[in-house]
Amino acid sequence: MTEASKLTSEVRLLAAIAYGESSTQDKYEEMAALASVMVRQMKARRYSTIDAFTSKDKNFSFVRTDGNARYTMLMKATEKGIEKSPAMSNAVKAARNAFAGGTDYSNGAYFWDGADIKSNYKNHAKVRSGIHITDPAHNIYGISDSGKTRILYKTVKKKVDGHVKIVQEEIGRYSWVYESSAGVGGTIFWRYGRDWVTVTRAKEYK
Known part of the structure; x- marks a missing residue:
């Protein structure tokens, strides 16, 4: 056969x-x-x-x-x-x-991108969300990381000096949404960054 x-x-x-x-x-x-x-x-x-x-x-x-x-x-x-x-x-x-x-x-990836991540870098959805190349070998298109620290907050009520005040408390922070897992041929493979998944309680595949 x-x-x-x-x-x-x-x-x-x-x-x-x-x-x-x-x-x-x-x-x-x-x-x-x-x-x-x-x-x-x-x-x-x-x-x-x-x-x-x-x-x-x-x-x-x-x-x-x-x-x-x-x-x-x-x-x-x-x-x-x-x-x-x-x-x-x-x-x-x-x-x-x-x-x-x-x-x-793909080393456990859930997503991928081809050449458009370079040609459409500034407007690319993943780039705008925040990407991180974890290994130079993955960077087949020579693109730059676009991550920056983002902090998520929640609104809570707290008693301060006998008065109830509404304050912002930090939930957590992350520096990128997508991190590379492989670069093979003409494709970069991605998975979600662990910090982002933890902070947002996101599903790894969505």
């Missing part, structure tokens, strides 16, 4: 998403990392299949609906055609690796 033969619809779909979302470098490790993030997100959001996940949660991966040529190419390819293409064969291998819980080249 070849790597591309006897594709299930789920493997084909995940492979096509990883192929469509990855850069044209066609690196196996990049596609495998993307596939691992998709499976992690699927499980975190309590979907049983990638099809259900990407059909219901259309904002996570746009390649199913935005006319992505690479996604369409793999979805329409025959198994023989996939077998003849090293890049598409690697995408299938990447999907199978993710479903099997194999090597996670």
Whole structure:
């Protein structure tokens, strides 16, 4: 049996998403990392299949609906055609690796970005929220950290000198929302910073 033969619809779909979302470098490790993030997100959001996940949660991966040529190419390819293409064969291998819980080249990421984080740096949503590159090896686009210390407060009533006063008490502070977990091919992978998750009680996958 070849790597591309006897594709299930789920493997084909995940492979096509990883192929469509990855850069044209066609690196196996990049596609495998993307596939691992998709499976992690699927499980975190309590979907049983990638099809259900990407059909219901259309904002996570746009390649199913935005006319992505690479996604369409793999979805329409025959198994023989996939077998003849090293890049598409690697995408299938990447999907199978993710479903099997194999090597996670994203290092536990829940999010990713491609070249647009550099080209649209000033207006990029993650940059505006605060990013931190944890390892120079992740910084494939040579971008700068955008984190700054933010303090969250809550309003409480306190008795001061016999009088009740409304005061602001610090809940906690954080310096960035997103921290890099890997840089593979043309993709930077992210997870939420621990301080931000603790202070905001956020879900790691949302």
